Amino acid sequence: MNEPPLILYVEDNLDNRKLVQRVLRASHFQFQGAANATEALALLCQQMPDLILMDINLPDIDGYTLTETLRQRPDMAHIPIVALTANVMKADREKAAAAGCNGFIQKPISVDLLPEQIIAYLKGNTPL
Ligand code: MN
Numbered sequence: 278m279n280e281p282p283l284i285l286y287v288e289d290n291l292d293n294r295k296l297v298q299r300v301l302r303a304s305h306f307q308f309q310g311a312a313n314a315t316e317a318l319a320l321l322c323q324q325m326p327d328l329i330l331m332d333i334n335l336p337d338i339d340g341y342t343l344t345e346t347l348r349q350r351p352d353m354a355h356i357p358i359v360a361l362t363a364n365v366m367k368a369d370r371e372k373a374a375a376a377g378c379n380g381f382i383q384k385p386i387s388v389d390l391l392p393e394q395i396i397a398y399l400k401g402n403t404p405l
Contacts, residue, residue: 282399283307285326287317287343288361289336297330297361297386304392314338321347326356328399331378333362333369341376348377357398361386 284306288294294310301308309326311317314337317329329347333340340360347353360373363384370381382394 281305281307282327282395283309283324284328284330284395285309285311285317285320286330286332286361287311287314287335287340288330288332289313289334290332293332293384296388297391300386300388300391301395306392306395314340314343317343321353325352328357328359328395330359330361330382330395333360333364333373341372344373344376344378357401359395359398 284301286294286297286308288297288310289312294312298308298310309320309324311320313335331340331344335343338346340362344358347358357379358377360378360381361384362369362381365381365383373381379398382391
């Protein structure tokens with residue numbers, strides 16, 4: 278792939294979006310942010326990301342439901358979707374997996390580890 282990977286981050290908290298944007302751009306990813314599920318769906322009509330980072334608590338549709346919706350689309354079947362959330366109990370992980378997430382990155386994110394974590398998911402590693 279010649280183009281840097283495009284990462285879509287669905288997250289209603291502006292500070293979180295800005296932080297992840299800064300970290301990912303510094304690591305030469307392309308970045309798109311969506312503040313809610315509606316914005317995410319609109320962006321997905323225009324351009325297909327290489328990976329989606331998914332907040333769970335969103336103001337319109339929650340991240341589990343949005344992930345389930347995306348997984349029903351044939352063009353989304355092979356896009357890694359990684360839950361990015363502070364909800365880290367076993368039940369939360371199971372719910373994320375059941376919804377179709379490939380894995381799980383705990384909030385608060387590690388600025389140092391995030392680029393490597395994303396690269397691992399892009400390579401198809403699924404540590405969930
Ligand atoms: Mn949220």
